[in-house]
Amino acid sequence: MLTIEKNRTxxxxxxxxxxxxxxxxxxxxxxxxxxxxxxxxxxxxxxEGIITYQDNGRMSVFVSSKDRPCFLVNDFLGGTDTEIxxxxxxxxxxxxxxxxxxxxxLVHHNIEQSLLPNWSGTVQTRFTQLFSxxxxxxxxxxxxxxxxxxxxxxxxxx
Numbered sequence: 001m002l003t004i005e006k007n008r009t010x011x012x013x014x015x016x017x018x019x020x021x022x023x024x025x026x027x028x029x030x031x032x033x034x035x036x037x038x039x040x041x042x043x044x045x046x047x048e049g050i051i052t053y054q055d056n057g058r059m060s061v062f063v064s065s066k067d068r069p070c071f072l073v074n075d076f077l078g079g080t081d082t083e084i085x086x087x088x089x090x091x092x093x094x095x096x097x098x099x100x101x102x103x104x105x106l107v108h109h110n111i112e113q114s115l116l117p118n119w120s121g122t123v124q125t126r127f128t129q130l131f132s133x134x135x136x137x138x139x140x141x142x143x144x145x146x147x148x149x150x151x152x153x154x155x156x157x158x
Contacts (some may be wrong), residue, residue, distance in 0.1 A: 022053050025155035027157055030047040032144065040144060047066065052105065097110045108123050135155040136153070
């Protein structure tokens with residue numbers, strides 16, 4: 001299972017190792033599989049998103065389901081419990097700093113704030129594969145709806 005490191009204070013970034021992933025990336029595909037390899041029907045082709053890695057070691061990511069229904073009223077605090085639940089379930093966002101370990105194929109997201117409060121103050125590590133203008137980020141085992149799974153997100157440089 002994923003180990004979450006709480007309250008990490010190391011904010012050092014080796015700028016020379018970040019240049020390969022620096023830039024803005026548009027989500028192309030999101031694959032979520034159970035540990036036996038079978039697909040978990042979560043977002044799939046109905047996703048869009050952006051991840052940005054800055055050369056100063058800062059990062060942010062936004063991933064959304066295209067199927068998130070609108071609230072009946074145009075008030076971000078005025079949704080019904082069901083509307084708010086659907087909006088939350090169809091979106092993930094966080095920001096913070098990052099450390100890219102190119103030789104190990106890892107990027108560590110040092111999350112300062114996240115839509116999922118449990119991730120604020122943690123480090124989320126992603127396995128990386130970089131091919132010029134194509135970046136693949138994969139997760140260690142995570143739980144979605146109490147189901148252990150892995151996620152693979154394919155990104156294309158803007």
